[in-house]
Amino acid sequence: xxxxxxxxxxxxxxxxxxxxxxxxxxxxxxxxxxxxxxxxxxxxxxxxxxxxxxxxxxxxxxxxxxxxxxxxxxxxxxxxxxxxxxxxxxxxxxxxxxxxxxxxxxxxxxxxxxxxxxxxxxxxxxxxxxxxxxxxxxxxxxxxxxxxxxxxxxxxxxxxxxxxxxxxxxxxxxxxxxxxxxxxxxxxxxxxxxxxxxxxxxxxxxxxxxxxxxxxxxxxxxxxxxxxxxxxxxxxxxxxxxxxxxxxxxxxxxxxxxxxxxxxxxxxxxxxxxxxxxxxxxxxxxxxxxxxxxxxxxxxxxxxxxxxxxxxxxxxxxxxxxxxxxxxxxxxxxxxxxxxxxxxxxxxxxxxxxxxxxxxxxxxxxxxxxxxxxxxxxxxxxxxxxxxxxxxxxxxxxxxxxxxxxxxxxxxxxxxxxxxxxxxxxxxxxxxxxxxxxxxxxxxxxxxxxxxxxxxxxxxxxxxxxxxxxxxxxx
Numbered sequence: 001x002x003x004x005x006x007x008x009x010x011x012x013x014x015x016x017x018x019x020x021x022x023x024x025x026x027x028x029x030x031x032x033x034x035x036x037x038x039x040x041x042x043x044x045x046x047x048x049x050x051x052x053x054x055x056x057x058x059x060x061x062x063x064x065x066x067x068x069x070x071x072x073x074x075x076x077x078x079x080x081x082x083x084x085x086x087x088x089x090x091x092x093x094x095x096x097x098x099x100x101x102x103x104x105x106x107x108x109x110x111x112x113x114x115x116x117x118x119x120x121x122x123x124x125x126x127x128x129x130x131x132x133x134x135x136x137x138x139x140x141x142x143x144x145x146x147x148x149x150x151x152x153x154x155x156x157x158x159x160x161x162x163x164x165x166x167x168x169x170x171x172x173x174x175x176x177x178x179x180x181x182x183x184x185x186x187x188x189x190x191x192x193x194x195x196x197x198x199x200x201x202x203x204x205x206x207x208x209x210x211x212x213x214x215x216x217x218x219x220x221x222x223x224x225x226x227x228x229x230x231x232x233x234x235x236x237x238x239x240x241x242x243x244x245x246x247x248x249x250x251x252x253x254x255x256x257x258x259x260x261x262x263x264x265x266x267x268x269x270x271x272x273x274x275x276x277x278x279x280x281x282x283x284x285x286x287x288x289x290x291x292x293x294x295x296x297x298x299x300x301x302x303x304x305x306x307x308x309x310x311x312x313x314x315x316x317x318x319x320x321x322x323x324x325x326x327x328x329x330x331x332x333x334x335x336x337x338x339x340x341x342x343x344x345x346x347x348x349x350x351x352x353x354x355x356x357x358x359x360x361x362x363x364x365x366x367x368x369x370x371x372x373x374x375x376x377x378x379x380x381x382x383x384x385x386x387x388x389x390x391x392x393x394x395x396x397x398x399x400x401x402x403x404x405x406x407x408x409x410x411x412x413x414x415x416x417x418x419x420x421x422x423x424x425x426x427x428x429x430x431x432x433x434x435x436x437x438x439x440x441x442x443x444x445x446x447x448x449x450x451x452x453x454x455x456x457x458x459x460x461x462x463x464x465x466x467x468x469x470x471x472x473x474x475x
Contacts, residue, residue, distance in 0.1 A: 012052040013037055043071065070154045070205075082169045083122045086227065088277030089256055090130065097254050097280060098134055101222050104252045110144040114217060116208060116226035116245070118149030121160025121201065122169055123225060125193055128200040129181055148217055150206030157203050163193040166349045171375060175410055189378065211244035219248030228258035242266050246283055255281040277447065333363040340372050352376055367393050371400055371439055383407055398424050398448065399439040405456075418456030425452045 040052060047068065049055040059065050084090050105111055111131075115124040124147045135141055151157055170178055170191060182191035208229060210216045224245050230238040245255060246269055255270065259278070270281040336359035343352035353376045360369050367390055374386025387404035390397050401424040409417035433446025440448070 009037070009052055012056060013040065015056065016040060043068070046071070082171060083165075083173050084126050085122065086259070086278070088275065089227070089280075090126070092275040092278055092280060093127070093256075094130055094134070096275065097223065097256075098131060101252065101254070102134065102138065102140070105222065106140075109140070109142065111146070111223075112219075112221045112250075113145075113147045113223045114221045114225070114248070115147065115149045116206070116224065117229040118151050118160060118203065119153070119156045120165075120169065121149055121156075121163060121203065122165070123227070124149040124160075124201045124203075125163065125197055127223075127225075128197040132197065132200065145200045147201040148221075149201060149203045150217065151203075152205070152207050154205060157205060160203050163198050164190050165193070166190050167378075168344045168349045168352075168376065208241055211248075212240050216244075217248075220250035221248055221253060222250050223254050223256075224249060225256045226258075227256060231258060239266060243269060246270055246281075249283050251283070253283065257281065333359065333366040333369060336363070337366070337368040337372060340369070340376070344376060349376060350378075353378065365393060367397065368439070371397070374400070374403060380407060380411060396427050397439075398427050398437050398445075401427070402448070421452050421456035422454070425449065425454065425456070428452075 040055065044050075044052065044055050047055060047058055049058060058068050101111055113124070113127060113131075115127070118124050128145070128147055131145060131147075132141075135143055135145075149157075149160060151160070164185065165182070166189065170182075173181070178191060181197065182193055184191055204217070206216055208216070208226075226242075226245055230241060233241065242255075242257070243266070246266075249255060266281070269284055271284050273280045273282060336355065340352045340356045340359065343349075343355060353373075356369060356373050356376055360366070360373060363369060370386055370389040370393060372386075374383045374390065377383035377386055384404065384407055387400045387407065390400040391404070394400070401420045405417040405420035405424070408414075408420070428445045428449040431445035433444065433449070435445050437445060437448065
């Protein structure tokens with residue numbers, strides 16, 4: 001491309017970025033020209049536009065603009081999510097927040113919940129599973145539960161309504177729970193959520209930018225989750241959005257935000273309630289006052305385990321590579337691994353696995369690609385090979401030890417699984433407690449260490465014996 005052509009494309013990308021920020025609030029794209037260039041190329045190909053100006057004209061067209069904007073919004077939205085993501089928040093939901101709401105709302109026997117930025121539906125469906133379990137345990141199955149999921153991506157909403165998921169979205173759901181909550185498709189490689197949970201959730205298109213002006217779904221809601229949405233907005237704008245969300249809460253309502261979302265300026269209208277590893281928020285004018293987490297006892301059991309440090313805690317970089325690590329792997333391998341994750345997060349798991357295998361053929365010693373090959377593998381044997389290769393290349397890779405232990409335990413090799421967890425515990429004891437674990441998605445060494453006993457078993461006071469594995473929020 002000539003210098004003139006490159007300058008024109010740069011100018012168009014800047015205009016497009018301005019339009020996206022103005023329409024969606026996603027300030028994240030204000031300086032992401034390379035990423036935006038890839039998205040523009042894909043949308044131009046899909047719309048058969050030969051030049052960027054043709055695509056801008058399409059976006060501005062009275063008959064085509066709205067349709068293409070919905071497609072573009074889907075393309076720029078980050079769609080990564082999975083069931084029971086962020087264990088510490090689901091632990092707070094199970095132990096305190098939902099029981100508090102059940103108690104307060106029992107005279108009405110109605111509860112309204114809103115999942116903002118619901119993506120493929122994993123978050124609202126996880127809430128449906130948990131809430132149904134809690135109500136049935138209390139002998140109160142006759143509640144009216146209205147869980148609303150909204151998103152700016154119409155493609156994500158289509159996937160959410162279909163409620164069909166692959167191993168990537170269910171990577172932290174145990175076999176027993178998967179069979180209980182889902183039914184397998186005919187191909188046997190995907191699972192569809194059972195109707196009992198699907199009926200509790202509905203989905204609508206929604207742009208969070210409409211909220212400050214009074215748009216969006218009408219409240220009040222008893223629980224609102226808006227996790228990892230606000231990180232893409234400017235700080236002042238994020239505060240305005242949180243204020244608008246708080247205004248849609250019922251008097252006893254709760255608000256959950258993401259660990260990295262800006263909340264420091266929200267103290268004037270929100271009260272903070274601290275839980276192990278996380279925080280939740282309530283309106284300051286809530287006359288009933290915030291409920292406090294119950295004291296944990298050795299007999300208590302839960303599906304979820306808190307494992308992530310409190311928001312705002314300084315995050316240290318992973319420890320330097322030891323002997324045998326960092327084997328002069330080209331930067332290209334890291335780019336390939338990022339591409340594998342992007343594909344998997346978008347729902348194209350088979351394509352992600354294919355890309356991962358192709359990249360491994362070029363970079364067989366890359367630790368990240370070998371680990372991903374284990375996570376994405378379509379059979380237990382391939383998964384075991386991926387995790388064992390990762391440990392061979394990096395004997396201190398804690399997450400590979402944990403994943404392999406889970407795999408072996410599920411395959412009937414409980415003793416070998418415990419041995420691997422004992423090794424993982426030894427490795428964790430050598431690291432600073434607040435250091436993030438590579439491939440741990442924010443999980444810290446101290447958080448994981450709390451969940452593994454010296455004998456290589458998981459702590460029984462944090463989960464039911466046959467419940468999901470101790471790892472939640474691994475990515």
